[in-house]
Amino acid sequence: MDLKYMFYPRSVAVIGATNREGKVGYAIMKNLENFNGRVYPVNPKYDEVLGLKCYKSVLDIEDEIDLAIIVVPNVVVPQVLEECGKKGVKSAVIISAGFSEVGNYELEEKIKEIAKRYNIRIIGPNCLGIMNTHINLNATFAKVFPPKGGVSIISQSGAVLNAILDIAPLLNIGFSKVVSIGNKVDVQESDLMEYFLNDEDTKMVVLYIEGLKDKRFLNVAKKLSKKKPIIALKSGRTDVGKKAAKSHTGSLAGEDEIYEAVFKESGIVRAYTFEELVDLIHIFSTQPTINSNEIGIITNAGGFGVLAADSCVDYGMKLANFEDSTVETLKNILPKTATISNPLDIIGDATPERYKKVVDVLSKDKNVKGLLVILTPQEMTKPLEVAKSIIEVKTTHEDLKLKPLITSFVGGVSVKGAKSYLRKNGIPSYITPENGIKALSYLYKYSLLKVKEEYDEYVQKVREEFSKIKKENEETIKKLLSNPNEYNVKSVLKIYGFPVPEGYLVKSEDEAELYCKKLGKCVMKIVSPQILHKTDAKGVIIKPENPREAFRTLIENAKRYAEEKGIKDLKIDGVLVEEYIEKEKMEIIIGSKRDKIFGSVVMVGLGGVFVEVLKDVSFGISPITRDFAYEMLKSLKSYKVLEGVRGRPRKDIEFVVDCLIKIGVFMDIHEEIKEMDLNPVFVFNDGEGGCIGDAKIILE
Structure with a gap:
């Protein structure tokens, strides 16, 4: 019903x-x-x-x-x-x-x-x-x-x-x-x-x-947000629940990070405070959304115009180039001292009539998709009359019904009545120009959220391929995952076609020496399901000079670490002797965590041992489409490094995107996995792919 x-x-x-x-x-x-x-x-x-x-x-x-x-x-x-x-x-x-x-x-x-x-x-x-x-x-x-x-x-x-x-x-x-x-x-x-x-x-x-307890939320929200804006305020943005986590992914993917991913993926505009929620309700209920970030700024004070222009950079907006006809018209209605540019400074003595004319002109400019009108109270300013003139233009002008108009009446007592009048008549009004730009940016961002592609044929192809692999290798995979040490986890990933370095699990000094010679330059790592972060246990030796001695050192370090951490009945499966990756590379982390409501949550971020310190990470809910995988990467501060900076070559971003899609599917078909960390994942130069340097799995 x-x-x-x-x-x-x-x-x-x-x-x-x-x-x-x-x-x-x-x-x-x-x-x-x-x-x-x-x-x-x-x-x-x-x-x-x-x-x-x-x-x-x-x-x-x-x-x-x-x-x-x-x-x-x-x-x-x-x-x-x-x-x-x-x-x-x-x-x-x-x-x-x-x-x-x-x-x-x-x-x-x-x-x-x-x-x-x-x-x-x-x-x-x-x-x-x-x-x-x-x-x-x-x-x-x-x-x-x-x-x-x-x-x-x-x-x-x-x-x-x-x-x-x-x-x-x-x-x-x-x-x-x-x-x-x-x-x-x-x-x-x-x-x-x-x-x-x-x-x-x-x-x-x-x-x-x-809090949500409903698995259908994400899919229903995706459908609704394409037709109507959804605004959400989620309370409880704390670190509760992170203390018990064991892996990097578990540590970083707290409840709020997962909700952030859900909102982003489903096209929901998120408010972070109650004040912001009220602002967003006001903006979206009174103003049309825009599919371009080019806006016009009108001000009677140059300084506030500059502040607004700075905010455009902060919030991903652009100053529109006025049409030639707009410039000519403005020259005729503005004082000779006015400079015709964007932001448009209409001078401190601006009258309500001047505001009205300028708003009217810019509303007709096809390059201007939205307007911010700034007013500062000066001796000759009449804030309430200006507010009334803006409302008059907004209600009578057809072009302005399709363009958002936001105001920033900067001041206190002298602009209080004008701001109240604007708000009651459906025009948002802010105390700062920065908040005005932020409001316009939300109207633009919503249009970007709407156009996101939901269905991805490639994801479906990967799902079919992985399901077949799982069925054909069921017993082998089950046996390997019964003891999820690094060697076994990498063996499972290799079955699914993930690139891993060539490696051998050795149980003696003789074997260590044999395989180090075979591989040439190599890395030796302790293998124990109880030692999750090997660097903490001094469990990694890069390019060992004496493999036999390195083998002994790794075993001793592991035993000492277990004693310090109170790990009883330490199980050492051996030492992994693995090829040393010499290619030029960047380290990232890819991880996944199973959420009891939303299923597989996939994480990507700046890799290495400092991932929890830097917290430059992004999350998505599986299935991860190609479009959303790119969005996850682009939200990272370190994304520019992947693109190549200061003469460094661009890294293979397609490889990372592919990994994100595949890890989401891998987690979906292996419901017995609770958490997974691939850290580091080595990303080679563009077109050269990459490989998984280390891999951890925690079972349910």
């Missing part, structure tokens, strides 16, 4: 309705007074609630009930829900608290079972309720019912929701659907987003997330 009856009910039963002011059941009944449908209070204590006939049970109501709002003590909820099921109620919002949020999992499971049995869709428990402004449905106990509009919001926090609703009228933000999702016993964010995908009244979706 879809959520149609949840948001467009013809009839609503309030179970737990009351005449007692200050109670939730009273607040909900008051909020439903203007509802376009029928309302039925249910409470065995009353014959009448707020002038409406009150029923002892939902079963006593003659009418069909589309939506039940349940506000009764938690222990009574199962009984009430059972009656709703017998009545044929299609959807329910459980406001009542006292379930999993206080450790009462058994009671929550009971209501989940009843809902499933009767096919009732449930929002909650432990929530504020829901709204649909388009039919005057306010099934919440919130004080504010927001203006009608196109923003639909899903929040795990009632307090955050209340705050947004309270701010909305000041910014002229209109809402469509408002959902306090609570404990999510049934309806998840993905269910709501799927519904909003085809909901004509929803133009954009806002999420406040504390």
Whole structure:
């Protein structure tokens, strides 16, 4: 059953309705007074609630009930829900608290079972309720019912929701659907987003997330973000959970890093603070998005124009080149002292009329895709009149309906009224030009997120190839992974076609000497599933002069390290004698971690022993498409080194992209692997490929 009856009910039963002011059941009944449908209070204590006939049970109501709002003590909820099921109620919002949020999992499971049995869709428990402004449905106990509009919001926090609703009228933000999702016993964010995908009244979706428990989220968000902007604020951006991690990937891929990857991959615009969330809601609900980063800046103070221009570099925006016709027109309307350039300084004595003319001219310029209008209060400036002139142009000019217009009225007391007037009339206004540029950059970045390719034929080809390899080598792979030391892990990777150096696992000084001679220049490494980071244990010797002595040293170092770290029953499988890679190369790390919600998370970053210190890493959720693999790489600060700097040759970026795609698929088909580190991965010069220097696997 879809959520149609949840948001467009013809009839609503309030179970737990009351005449007692200050109670939730009273607040909900008051909020439903203007509802376009029928309302039925249910409470065995009353014959009448707020002038409406009150029923002892939902079963006593003659009418069909589309939506039940349940506000009764938690222990009574199962009984009430059972009656709703017998009545044929299609959807329910459980406001009542006292379930999993206080450790009462058994009671929550009971209501989940009843809902499933009767096919009732449930929002909650432990929530504020829901709204649909388009039919005057306010099934919440919130004080504010927001203006009608196109923003639909899903929040795990009632307090955050209340705050947004309270701010909305000041910014002229209109809402469509408002959902306090609570404990999510049934309806998840993905269910709501799927519904909003085809909901004509929803133009954009806002999420406040504390945590997800829904594997469908990523795929549904990808579909929705291509049609409508999604903005999300995720709380809990801390290091919790990283302490127990063992591998580099596990250490670096904390919860927030994974959510960052999910948002990026699904086309969600992320807010990092509550203030930023409100700003983004205002921007996206009032301004059109843009598919070019070329903008125009108008200012009455040169200094702030320069600051705005600097911010363009910071936020990936460009100053548009004005058309010749624009330059000619501006020469005729601006004082002789004005310089016709971008940023356009219209001089400190700029009047409201001058602002109006200039905004009008630049709005017609085809090279200018968005506008930032800056005002600083000077002796002759009239901020409120300027604000009114901007609103006049914006509302009457067709070209400006297709272009975002952001303002920055820099100042305090003297611009307060003007900024308030602009915001109430749908024009964002900031105290700094930097924030104005940032706002425009979000409108541009959303257009980039929208065009990302979802399906990748190559990924599918790799999946088919790897599945075949796994099937044909099942017993060998199983045996190798039963003891995931470096030699065995590399042997598995070699089966799948990953390039690894030639190497031999030796068990004696004689064998060490034999294979060092065979390989020439070589590297010797201790092999033990209990020693994850060999450099910490002094477990690597590069180009040993005396292989026999090196063998003894590595064994002794491993035993000493085990003693220091309290590792009991140390298992040493031998020493890996491996060819020394002499080619010109750059070291990177590629890793993967299995997330219990999103599956395989793939990481790439600057490699070597300092990866956790530098933290120049990027994450993606498998499947990693070719486009997204490039995006992951380009987000690294060290990406420029891969491209080649200061005369150094470009590295084989295609090889890295291929590795990212394949590691994602490898993890997907090997569900027994919990974490994986390839560090370092040697990347050779362009066209020469690379190889995996070291490899670790941690099994579930």
